Amino acid sequence: MLLDAIDRRIIEKLTVDARIPLVQLAKELKVSNTLVHQRMKKLSEKGILKNASYKIDPSKLGYETAAYTQIKLDSYELRTEIERKVALIDEIVECVNISGEFAILVKIYALNNRHLRDIIYDKIQTIEGVSTTNTIIAFETNFVRNVPLETDWEG
Numbered sequence: 001m002l003l004d005a006i007d008r009r010i011i012e013k014l015t016v017d018a019r020i021p022l023v024q025l026a027k028e029l030k031v032s033n034t035l036v037h038q039r040m041k042k043l044s045e046k047g048i049l050k051n052a053s054y055k056i057d058p059s060k061l062g063y064e065t066a067a068y069t070q071i072k073l074d075s076y077e078l079r080t081e082i083e084r085k086v087a088l089i090d091e092i093v094e095c096v097n098i099s100g101e102f103a104i105l106v107k108i109y110a111l112n113n114r115h116l117r118d119i120i121y122d123k124i125q126t127i128e129g130v131s132t133t134n135t136i137i138a139f140e141t142n143f144v145r146n147v148p149l150e151t152d153w154e155g
Contacts, residue, residue, distance in 0.1 A: 003048075003149055003150075006029065006031060006035070006039060007039055007042075007043060008149045008150070009029050010025065010029065010036065010039055010040065010043070011043070011048070011049070011149060012149070013025055013028065013029070014040075014049070014052070015146050018052035018053075019052070022036050022037065022040075058109045062111055063109040063110060063111055064110075064111060064112050065108075065109070065110040065111070065112055065113055065115070065116045065137060066107070066108070066109055066110075066137070066138040066141070067107075067108045067110070067116055067135050067136060067137045067138060068105060068106070068107055068108075068135070068136045068138065069105070069106050069108055069120060069124065069133050069134065069135040069136075070098070070102035070104070070105050070133065070134040070135075070136075071086070071102055071103065071104040071105070071106065071124065071130055071133050072101060072102045072103065072130070072131040072132045072133070072134075073103045073104070073129055073130065073131055074129045074130070074131045075129065076103060078128075078129035079097065079103055079104065081129065082104065082127055082129050082130060083095055083097075083104060085127045086104065086106055086124065086127070089119065089123050089124070091108050091109055091110055091115075091119050092106045092107065092108050092119075093107050093108070093109060094106065094107040095107075102134065106124075108120075113137075116135070116137075120133055120135060
């Protein structure tokens with residue numbers, strides 16, 4: 001979907017503050033409230049804008065350890081079932097299917113290193129079909145951002 005200048009400006013403003021009142025957003029963009037509502041509805045229907053939500057700072061809730069764990073499977077056919085079981089582990093906040101030797105990558109928040117060890121050994125590695133894991137501890141997140149709205153890549 002091609003985005004025009006108004007769509008891009010709406011998205012840029014909303015990614016900074018999803019709670020901005022639409023009246024204020026329209027005023028800042030110098031367009032009507034109706035236009036903002038229509039554009040947001042269109043962007044939502046196209047799946048570009050997803051549910052607005054608050055971001056929780058895990059460290060403020062006592063989660064001192066963040067890690068990425070790669071999961072190797074006994075058989076790729078087990079992937080969907082293993083992903084379903086991994087989704088039941090509350091400390092796992094993200095799960096992606098990846099290429100290479102490992103098939104699944106999960107992001108884990110743990111209270112400390114001992115808690116992380118227990119999640120990996122007692123919850124992940126006990127899932128039938130999990131062959132092995134490889135974990136990388138993240139010291140800090142420097143930034144998280146959305147994809148660019150435009151790109152000059154020509155491929």
